[in-house]
Amino acid sequence: MLVHSDARRRWLWTAAAAVAAYALLTVAVEVTWPPLVxxxxxxxxxxxxxxxxYPMWRAVMSAVTRTGDTVVLLSVLAFTLGFLLRRRMLAHLAFVCAAVAASATLRLVVHALVARDRPEGMLALAAGWSYPSGHTSHFATAALLLLMLVWPxxxxxxxxIALVATVGGWAVLVGASRVALVVHWPSDVLGGWLVALAAVPFALMTHAVWRNHSRP
Structure with a gap:
């Protein structure tokens, strides 16, 4: 997977901005900043x-949120890794694994440290702490990976344009569905999007640097 210098610079700035925003948001959540709360x-x-x-709205949001369930995304991940391995696209395979690992690490560490309670009156089943949203970060990570793999x-x-609108739009919908079903606060969802925007470009940059240094 080749990343030209101009694209590399853009992705670097994207990752840096997302990390900074994620850190600021996490601090605001941790100290229960009144305007945010x-x-x-x-x-x-x-x-x-x-x-x-509007029960129909609730039903639609429930259907949308199920597309971000762990079972669904793990199945997609397994298929993707199998496809890349079968095609011997090992560079792409390493990039996907690095991005998924980075996203999970960024989410789970903060998830455990902040330990934020979920909203009251949840309209769907959900377990664990609230911040950041796992459904959102997982689906947004998958969406970004799909964009990067298919774009070339x-x-x-x-x-x-159709790819960005479809994949990006659905990632936004999955995040919105978590708020619509009252299983996450809006800032949880924002945190999930920032996790993906930080992890995937970071993995891309790390992978590109490793590839450049590993060449004879």
Whole structure:
């Protein structure tokens, strides 16, 4: 997987900005910064009322959120790794593994340290601490990986626009569904998106540097 110098610089800045934003958001969550807590409470209460008032909306959000379940994403990951291994695309395989590992580490360490409670009145089953959202970070990571793997294969502009709109839009929907079902605070979802935006570019950069240094 080749990463040109200009693209490498952009991804580096993306990862740095995401890490900085993630750190700031985590501090705000940890110290229960009043503006953040108040905004989370307002949005969560509105989402709860909307879901109870419109059962169809709740059903749609429940269907969307299931696409981000661990079983679904692990199945997709297993298929992807198997495909790359079968095609002997070992550089791509290493990149995907590094990105998944980085994303999981960034989420789980903060998840355990912050230990934030979930909102009251949850409308779907959910276990564990709230921040950052696992569904969101996992699906956003998968979406970014799909974009990076498929992007070089697409030449038409409309194809790339369709790919970004479909994959990116669904990642946003999965995150939104966690708030809509009142199983996560809005800032949990934002944290999940930032995890993916930090982990995947970081893995790409690390992999590119390793590839360059490992060449004879």
């Amino acid at each position: 108040e905004r989370d409470a307002v949005v969560s209460a509105a989402a709860h009322r909307l879901a109870l008032e 294969l697409l030449w038409a502009r409309w194809q790339r």
